[in-house]
Amino acid sequence: xxxxxxxxxxxxxxxxxxxxxxxxxxxxxxxxxxxxxxxxxxxxxxxxxxxxxxxxxxxxxxxxxxxxxxxxxxxxxxxxxxxxxxxxxxxxxxxxxxxxxxxxxxxxxxxxxxxxxxxxxxxxxxxxxxxxxxxxxxxxxxxxxxxxxxxxxxxxxxxxxxxxxxxxxxxxxxxxxxxxxxxxxxxxxxxxxxxxxxxxxxxxxxxxxxxxxxxxxxxxxxxxxxxxxxxxxxxxxxxxxxxxxxxxxxxxxxxxxxxxxxxxxxxxxxxxxxxxxxxxxxxxxxxxxxxxxxxxxxxxxxxxxxxxxxxxxxxxxxxxxxxxxxxxxxxxxxxxxxxxxxxxxxxxxxxxxxxxxxxxxxxxxxxxxxxxxxxxxxxxxxxxxxxxxxxxxxxxxxxxxxxxxxxxxxxxxxxxxxxxxxxxxxxxxxxxxxxxxxxxxxxxxxxxxxxxxxxxxxxxxxxxxxxxxxxxxxxxxxxxxxxxxxxxxxxxxxxxxxxxxxxxxxxxxxxxx
Amino acid sequence: xxxxxxxxxxxxxxxxxxxxxxxxxxxxxxxxxxxxxxxxxxxxxxxxxxxxxxxxxxxxxxxxxxxxxxxxxxxxxxxxxxxxxxxxxxxxxxxxxxxxxxxxxxxxxxxxxxxxxxxxxxxxxxxxxxxxxxxxxxxxxxxxxxxxxxxxxxxxxxxxxxxxxxxxxxxxxxxxxxxxxxxxxxxxxxxxxxxxxxxxxxxxxxxxxxxxxxxxxxxxxxxxxxxxxxxxxxxxxxxxxxxxxxxxxxxxxxxxxxxxxxxxxxxxxxxxxxxxxxxxxxxxxxxxxxxxxxxxxxxxxxxxxxxxxxxxxxxxxxxxxxxxxxxxxxxxxxxxxxxxxxxxxxxxxxxxxxxxxxxxxxxxxxxx
Numbered sequence: 001x002x003x004x005x006x007x008x009x010x011x012x013x014x015x016x017x018x019x020x021x022x023x024x025x026x027x028x029x030x031x032x033x034x035x036x037x038x039x040x041x042x043x044x045x046x047x048x049x050x051x052x053x054x055x056x057x058x059x060x061x062x063x064x065x066x067x068x069x070x071x072x073x074x075x076x077x078x079x080x081x082x083x084x085x086x087x088x089x090x091x092x093x094x095x096x097x098x099x100x101x102x103x104x105x106x107x108x109x110x111x112x113x114x115x116x117x118x119x120x121x122x123x124x125x126x127x128x129x130x131x132x133x134x135x136x137x138x139x140x141x142x143x144x145x146x147x148x149x150x151x152x153x154x155x156x157x158x159x160x161x162x163x164x165x166x167x168x169x170x171x172x173x174x175x176x177x178x179x180x181x182x183x184x185x186x187x188x189x190x191x192x193x194x195x196x197x198x199x200x201x202x203x204x205x206x207x208x209x210x211x212x213x214x215x216x217x218x219x220x221x222x223x224x225x226x227x228x229x230x231x232x233x234x235x236x237x238x239x240x241x242x243x244x245x246x247x248x249x250x251x252x253x254x255x256x257x258x259x260x261x262x263x264x265x266x267x268x269x270x271x272x273x274x275x276x277x278x279x280x281x282x283x284x285x286x287x288x289x290x291x292x293x294x295x296x297x298x299x300x301x302x303x304x305x306x307x308x309x310x311x312x313x314x315x316x317x318x319x320x321x322x323x324x325x326x327x328x329x330x331x332x333x334x335x336x337x338x339x340x341x342x343x344x345x346x347x348x349x350x351x352x353x354x355x356x357x358x359x360x361x362x363x364x365x366x367x368x369x370x371x372x373x374x375x376x377x378x379x380x381x382x383x384x385x386x387x388x389x390x391x392x393x394x395x396x397x398x399x400x401x402x403x404x405x406x407x408x409x410x411x412x413x414x415x416x417x418x419x420x421x422x423x424x425x426x427x428x429x430x431x432x433x434x435x436x437x438x439x440x441x442x443x444x445x446x447x448x449x450x451x452x453x454x455x456x457x458x459x460x461x462x463x464x465x466x467x468x469x470x471x472x473x474x475x476x477x478x479x480x481x482x483x484x485x486x487x488x489x490x491x492x493x494x495x496x497x498x499x500x501x502x503x504x505x506x507x508x509x510x511x512x513x
Numbered sequence: 514x515x516x517x518x519x520x521x522x523x524x525x526x527x528x529x530x531x532x533x534x535x536x537x538x539x540x541x542x543x544x545x546x547x548x549x550x551x552x553x554x555x556x557x558x559x560x561x562x563x564x565x566x567x568x569x570x571x572x573x574x575x576x577x578x579x580x581x582x583x584x585x586x587x588x589x590x591x592x593x594x595x596x597x598x599x600x601x602x603x604x605x606x607x608x609x610x611x612x613x614x615x616x617x618x619x620x621x622x623x624x625x626x627x628x629x630x631x632x633x634x635x636x637x638x639x640x641x642x643x644x645x646x647x648x649x650x651x652x653x654x655x656x657x658x659x660x661x662x663x664x665x666x667x668x669x670x671x672x673x674x675x676x677x678x679x680x681x682x683x684x685x686x687x688x689x690x691x692x693x694x695x696x697x698x699x700x701x702x703x704x705x706x707x708x709x710x711x712x713x714x715x716x717x718x719x720x721x722x723x724x725x726x727x728x729x730x731x732x733x734x735x736x737x738x739x740x741x742x743x744x745x746x747x748x749x750x751x752x753x754x755x756x757x758x759x760x761x762x763x764x765x766x767x768x769x770x771x772x773x774x775x776x777x778x779x780x781x782x783x784x785x786x787x788x789x790x791x792x793x794x795x796x797x798x799x800x801x802x803x804x805x806x807x808x809x810x811x812x813x814x815x816x817x818x819x820x821x822x823x824x825x826x827x828x829x830x831x832x833x834x835x836x837x838x839x840x841x842x843x844x845x846x847x848x849x850x851x852x853x854x855x856x857x858x859x860x861x862x863x864x865x866x867x868x869x870x871x872x873x874x875x876x877x878x879x880x881x
Contacts, residue, residue, distance in 0.1 A: 307753075309752065309753065328755060329752065329753065329754070329755035330755025330756075331755075332755075333754075333755055334755075339753070341753060346747075346749050346750075347749050347752075347753040348753070349747070349750060350742070350743050350746045350747045350750050351746065351747065352742075352746045353742060353743070353746060357739070357742075361750065361754045362753075362754040362755065364736060364739050364740075365736055370736045373735055373736050373737065374734055374735050374736070375736060375739055377734070401526070401527050403526055403527070404526055
């Protein structure tokens with residue numbers, strides 16, 4: 001059979017289901033040698049599932065996989081690697097205490113039993129020069145930045161002879177500048193005849209880096225277009241299935257009294273390394289302070305300290321003028337602080353409890369839900385009914401276990417709970433991460449409404465677009481320090497990108513507030 | 514989703530009540546079938562064995578009363594364990610907590626001077642307290658030092674068993690018992706009344722049934738119950754919500770251990786009227802109660818009924834010894850088989866089997 005002979009990879013009619021969802025529904029996708037083919041879609045559209053099928057991690061329920069004109073059955077990633085397919089996962093699979101060369105040598109066939117890393121070191125050097133991927137083979141992985149770790153992952157794939165490279169959301173951990181570097185590398189790989197599959201949900205970067213773009217929605221392919229023949233609006237329409245407004249209407253910010261004042265805050269990570277090194281910031285009522293930064297620069301620890309889940313070493317936290325530096329989580333919550341946690345399933349809900357029981361978490365110990373140690377079910381039910389309606393939580397009923405809800409509805413449940421009772425301060429960590437466009441829009445509107453109602457909001461997000469859209473001021477966090485604060489109206493993406501990479505801004509704008 | 518020939522296996526996240534009941538019933542049935550093999554290996558016809566057991570336990574007043582008598586300690590321990598299990602605290606220590614209650618009750622019965630009318634209530638109170646203390650120790654060890662509660666509660670059982678052993682051989686050995694390892698007989702004021710014509714010490718039974726209702730209400734209708742369920746299902750969310758893991762766990766264990774100890778009070782005050790060696794006081798009720806609570810899937814009301822089922826097995830054990838000439842230890846085999854098939858059956862509840870043969874049209878479509 002001649003079909004599929006030209007393509008580096010051909011996936012035909014791939015179907016893969018998981019409990020309750022068809023993640024891939026008869027998906028067909030092809031990759032030519034020497035091209036960058038982007039796979040675009042929202043979180044949950046089935047992009048990663050499709051690539052895991054190609055990488056041998058999942059077996060498709062139906063469908064065929066062809067590699068360079070040969071039909072193949074992949075039983076494990078080992079088979080995929082032997083066929084010249086390499087994958088760089090969104091979360092790197094490196095052994096942190098080991099060196100770069102050791103990581104590359106791990107599981108590599110043809111290396112000597114003794115000191116495999118030394119042999120690999122030479123090859124590594126040659127490849128990294130050829131593709132412009134500078135790394136020091138002797139450095140330990142934990143010392144490397146996210147961008148450098150990604151280079152190690154790409155080199156790992158290349159050294160295994162990858163003709164086809166799958167990059168799963170490669171820019172999510174990079175600063176804009178690092179992303180630019182990556183795109184240059186992809187250009188060089190193209191020139192060498194490699195095929196690259198580039199998974200993303202960011203329209204701009206897909207348009208700039210890809211030759212062809214395949215858009216997926218709810219497990220199906222919506223269409224494949226050439227990059228030069230399309231634009232952002234058209235792609236967004238394909239991705240979402242309807243017109244998307246890129247600008248939310250936002251009323252002018254009217255900052256009131258200080259909701260949160262943080263002075264010289266220091267804290268450590270779980271491993272005892274410094275996470276926060278002297279953070280000072282303020283959030284007023286009626287404004288949104290966006291906290292930008294590459295993941296892992298202290299965001300998590302800051303949020304935990306502010307919500308009473310981590311003890312600071314030094315510094316002061318005042319909420320509505322009240323010193324709550326080392327207060328318990330309950331006292332901080334009772335003081336009117338809402339917390340939309342980063343890991344919404346791990347922290348935000350109790351999966352086995354019903355929707356209505358989850359809606360009163362954190363408030364279950366106070367009237368009207370609790371009186372003299374007993375729960376007042378009527379009050380709970382009444383509150384739940386209102387919350388489900390107001391926040392449009394899609395649930396079969398108030399007594400359905402929360403674990404049966406979709407991600408977007410779980411987040412709406414958390415918001416409904418946290419924003420009830422008009423909190424003075426809302427700490428929202430990655431509130432729209434992983435949600436579809438519809439839920440994202442709704443949650444952003446809810447946050448803006450809360451701001452208009454007079455809450456101060458600290459918005460922690462990795463999504464720069466989201467921060468630019470929602471925040472009134474933007475502070476950038478880098479290695480536990482604030483690099484600078486800018487007014488959202490005046491900020492440029494480049495400027496913020498530089499701060500995310502550790503460049504300090506000398507003149508602080510809006511700091512006097 | 515998995516395909517097995519024409520069958521589809523699908524995961525289900527929340528099994529409906531009927532499935533839980535059906536699967537549990539099936540598991541018990543499978544265990545009884547496996548036990549039939551044991552009978553057969555002993556040279557006893559399984560059909561005869563089961564019909565003897567059915568006639569001897571369910572068919573006579575004496576048999577029925579024996580089931581209830583055996584079920585009383587299982588109800589109390591089982592209800593207490595549902596509380597601990599809902600907090601995801603694996604309390605394997607009901608046996609030791611039961612014995613702690615027996616010791617405290619004996620102390621009050623023999624060595625404390627109180628007016629006769631107050632003696633029994635005081636025995637129950639003292640028993641509850643002793644069990645609570647014995648149970649709260651592993652909870653504190655877990656909270657403060659992260660000691661695994663399975664190990665600590667289990668080891669506490671041995672400690673308490675040897676304390677009882679030492680008491681009945683040493684300081685509390687009854688002068689009137691002519692060298693046997695018993696304490697003296699309890700005074701009449703320390704003996705529980707029985708239902709006439711049976712050996713059912715009804716006050717303990719009443720306390721047990723009441724405890725089941727109260728614990729059920731506690732779990733569903735109170736702040737403490739809510740916090741126990743949150744801590745059990747998602748300790749991280751509990752922390753996030755400002756719920757104190759330490760105090761919730763400690764309270765749950767005070768109640769869990771206290772209830773188990775009441776079972777011990779009932780055994781010494783209602784059955785033996787004295788403290789004797791631990792194997793005779795308890796017959797492993799504390800361990801069997803683990804299966805009782807497990808089979809009840811954490812529901813205190815259901816635990817009353819599963820306790821009756823295991824009461825039946827214990828009663829059957831007596832019967833097998835006398836009429837079939839089998840060792841009483843065969844009840845242990847029964848319990849083990851039931852627990853074994855129950856744990857294995859958990860998997861079944863979370864999978865749905867669907868009949869879905871491959872359609873011929875599908876291959877045609879792939880050619881498009």
